[in-house]
Every structure is written in structure tokens, then in C-alpha cells.
Amino acid sequence: MRQPSWFIPHGGGPCFFMDWSPIGPADTWKGMEVFLRSLLDGAPRPRAVLVISAHWEAPAFTVNAAAQAPLLFDYHGFPPHTYRLQYPAPGDPVLAALVVERIRGAGLPCARIDDRGLDHGVFVPMLLIDPPAQLPVVQLSLREGLDPAEHLRLGRALAPLRDEGVLILGSGMSFHDVRALMRGDSARDAQVFDDWLTAAAIDAPERRDAALVDWLRAPGARAAHPREEHLLPMMVAAGAAGDDVGERVYSEPIMGNRVSAYLFG
Secondary structure, eight states: OOOOEEEEEOOSTTGGGSOOTTTSOTTTTHHHHHHHHTTTTTSOOOSEEEEEEEEEEESSEEEEOOSSOOBOOOOOSOOGGGGSOOOOOOOOHHHHHHHHHHHHHTTOOEEEESOOOBOHHHHHHHHHHSTTOOSOEEEEEEETTOOHHHHHHHHHHHGGGGGGTEEEEEEEOSSOOHHHHHHTOOHHHHHHHHHHHHHHHTSOHHHHHHHHHTGGGSTTHHHHOSSGGGTHHHHHHHHHTTTOOEEEEEEEEETTEEEEEEEEO
16 A cells, blocks of 8 residues: 655646646647656556645645535636636545654644635646545645745655655646746757656655755756745655655657656655
8 A cells, every 4th residue: 555755747837627738739748647647647546635835835835625626716817717626635634643643753744624626736636636526635835934844854754654655746837937937948958857857756865855855956056946835845755755666657748848757756
């Protein structure tokens, strides 16, 4: 039942569920969609999924403990039907309580709420990963301040959950300069940062974690992430990896800028 730890891209808004051709090539997101749909193939089925989304920051790490969370349509300017998407996955209050216990046990601040919807960093990829919405889903926030070392510590605190059948899913983007993505003019910055991120992910865990803490020294770092909220789920996934060395399991240029996903375990 041991589960892996993932860092995945979740695309642009509800991009997989609309006609993208007015914006760019119609198949822009097809490769990413195929990857996300295959995420659970060939692996033991998890008992639950713990998602750390780039789209939720809180003063303390905060766990959504709702038994059935609604959806939070936190994107803007997309077709009306994308605001009617449904993903009625059950929550898991027992797992949520265990997450709180582990985070506090690691000396990190943690809170619990039950009145927040699942944002699109959760329900958009999960619509592809588990379309029947059968797996229980618990969402965990980032912490304001976006300290990479603190998010690695968070991942380490969560690592034992993998042995209890919980899949840990960091949901963000390895490249996230939205304006550059739409212009398609940052291919070199995206590539050199992706090369660095991949080298860090596949390195020995101690060197990997040291590199991720110091990610701002990477070539193309600020060009790839003008603000790092979409990279921080990678730190959580890597922290939860323990001694597992990562591998890049998906990579392709999206509108000219390379985007990748990483698997640990």
C-alpha cells in the first residue's frame, strides 16, 4: 500500500475542459492531460489523496477537514460551462485530523477548517486522475511566507502517511510565468530552470533538499517563478520523498516553455 509522492503541473485554469483554439493550438494541453489521466496506472490504488495546491496560502499550514467539500472556482474569464464542473469526491476528516497531528508534532503551525472549497489546483487535475471521484481528497495549504525549508519540513512530517496508503500530491507548475507562457518567449529560461530542477530531483536526497532550499540560485529561477507559490508544492513532495530519489516522468514544451512532473517512490 505504500504510495508515492508527486509534483505535478495542473495546467492553466480549466484548460482541459474547454476549447483552447481561440487562445492557441487546440492540442496545447493534450500531452499533460494524457499524463494526468495515467497517473494511477500500474500502481497500488491509494486509500486517499492529500493535495497541496499552489492556490491556497494561509498563516499556518491549514487542512480542509470537510466531509464533502464544494468546489472553489478561483479562475476568471473562462467559458461559462467551466464554472459548472463537478467533482463530488468525499473528504476524509479522520485523515485530516491525522495530518494536523503530524504537522504539529513536527513543530510546525497548523490549523483545521471545514468550510473551504477545493480550488482548481485540486479539482482540475483530480477530474483527470480519478474521474469517478471515488478517492477521498483532503487539501492542505501552503504557508504564507513561502519558505522552502519550511515546506520541505512539512513534507518530511507527512512522509509516514505514504505507508498508510495516502498519495501525496503537490499540485503546481514547474514553470509559472503566466505572461511569458502566453507570449511563448521564455523558452531558454524555462529550459535551463527545468534542467536544474530535474538534476535536483534525481540527486541524492540530502543534496536534493539542499538545492531546493537554495532554489533562487538556480539559472532562470525568477524568470520561471516570478512568485514561487507554484514551485512550493515541489518542496512538499520532495520532503515527503524521504530516501526515495526522484525521476522526471513527464516533460514537454507548453506554448514553447518546458513544463515537467516528478515522481518520488
